[in-house]
Amino acid sequence: xxxxxxxxxxxxxxxWFYVALLYGAVLATGYWAMLQWWPASDAVRWLVLATATxxxxxxxxxxxLQFNHRPAGAPLYPDLGVANGMTLTxxxxxxxxxxxxxxxxxxxxxxxxxxxxxxxxxxxxxxxxFVARYTSRETRLGSILDMEFDGLGILIAVGLAIQLDxxxxxxxxxxxxxxxxxxxxxxxxxxxxxVFDLPTSGHRRLIAGLxxxxxxxxxxxxxxxxxxxxxxxxFAAPLVFSxxxxxxxxxxxxxxxxxxxxxxxxRAKLLFEQWLPLAARGxxxxxxxxxxxxxxxxxxxxxxxxxxxxTLLVLGVVGRAPHWCWHFWPRSTPAAPDCxxxxxxx
Numbered sequence: 412x413x414x415x416x417x418x419x420x421x422x423x424x425x426x427w428f429y430v431a432l433l434y435g436a437v438l439a440t441g442y443w444a445m446l447q448w449w450p451a452s453d454a455v456r457w458l459v460l461a462t463a464t465x466x467x468x469x470x471x472x473x474x475x476l477q478f479n480h481r482p483a484g485a486p487l488y489p490d491l492g493v494a495n496g497m498t499l500t501x502x503x504x505x506x507x508x509x510x511x512x513x514x515x516x517x518x519x520x521x522x523x524x525x526x527x528x529x530x531x532x533x534x535x536x537x538x539x540x541f542v543a544r545y546t547s548r549e550t551r552l553g554s555i556l557d558m559e560f561d562g563l564g565i566l567i568a569v570g571l572a573i574q575l576d577x578x579x580x581x582x583x584x585x586x587x588x589x590x591x592x593x594x595x596x597x598x599x600x601x602x603x604x605x606v607f608d609l610p611t612s613g614h615r616r617l618i619a620g621l622x623x624x625x626x627x628x629x630x631x632x633x634x635x636x637x638x639x640x641x642x643x644x645x646f647a648a649p650l651v652f653s654x655x656x657x658x659x660x661x662x663x664x665x666x667x668x669x670x671x672x673x674x675x676x677x678r679a680k681l682l683f684e685q686w687l688p689l690a691a692r693g694x695x696x697x698x699x700x701x702x703x704x705x706x707x708x709x710x711x712x713x714x715x716x717x718x719x720x721x722t723l724l725v726l727g728v729v730g731r732a733p734h735w736c737w738h739f740w741p742r743s744t745p746a747a748p749d750c751x752x753x754x755x756x757x
Contacts, residue, residue, distance in 0.1 A: 419487040423476045426491060430472065434465050434503055441507055448521060449514075457510035464509040464563070468502045471559050478551035488550065494543035497535050498556045504532040505564045512570055517632070525571045526630035532564055533627050561623075562589045568626045577629045577639035585622075585650055592654060596661060605663050622650055 438461050445454035479488050479495075491499070508528040511517065517524065539557070543549045569586030572578040584591070599606050625646045629639055659665040 416487050419489050420476060422489050423479060423487065423491070424473070427469070427473050427476060430491075430499060431465075431469050434469070434506065437503055438462060438465060438506060441510065445510070453515055457514060460512050461506045461510035464506045464567070465503075467563065468506070468560065472499070472556065475552050475555040478555060480550055480552075482549060482551055482554070488548070492543070492548040492550070492553075493546060494539045494548055495550070495553050495556060497539035497542060498553060498560060501532045501535050501539070501564070502556070502560045504528045504535075505560065505567060508532075508564075508571065509567045512567065512574065522632040525568070526627065526632070529564065529568045529630055530627045533623055536561070536623075565589075565623065565626065568630065572626060572629050572639075575630070575632070576636045577634055578643050579640060582643055582647065585647060588650065588654055592658070595658070599662065607661050607663055609657055609660055622646065 438458060441461065442454055442458040445457045449457070477487075479491070480486060505528075508525050511525050536557075539553075543553055566583075566586045569578060569582055573580055573583060596606055625642070629642065656665070
């Protein structure tokens, strides 16, 4: 490492210390706020879990400071930049959210806290990459933080949804999907088995976005367990399919370059992007019309059917999402988001 880079890395570590202090101050304030609502033992547990999450994030940040340069490689930037600051804000929100794990049942406005924290984190995630490109400050550090903070945030949010009885316990496997995928690849390499690169795809990022959006909504305290569990099965299907297909590709079971695979993929796109969204919109509209015609005679059943109708309508709309993605950010635009990345690796 060049002398200038060593000096810059020292400066970055000083800034890391300030970030850690800021995290600690916010968590201390959160602990004080929890004392106003919970017994001291529950508030301490909140602080311990939030601090443990912060420790993991700060360890990742300190290690990754050496990559605070352009993706192609260049001298280190002496500061973290606005976009990385936004990513670190996302990490702080995840710490606050982690404190609610294994805690008492949330009451009143506090019941909305996990959902609001995760939804805010998702909104910031939508913009931090754009800010990095707009300010010409895309870095490997930003990519690492984005990847690691995303995985940790999803895992914690899924755990909270399970705690609320809004997701089944098996959904935790999907929350650990990225980590399990990378671990399985590591095992294959250790056993000296072939590992193939994933081909580009316009749907992996879409499926990842659908999952994080679904988890954001499923954390709302207003859902009944019946509606939430039905939606969990429905939204788990595309994620399982995506992970399964990607694993078959990297493990050489499927040849992604073969004509048979491409033909099957074209047929699948036709089914999932055109026919199924059309059917979902029609079914959702019919269910909604039937409930309006019948009236709210059976509240529990109506709530379940309303959730089903809304889910079908949403699926019908998002089935066209790949076209929206390329409409707003066409492939020829340098600032286009990476719609080819995978939830397993992003």
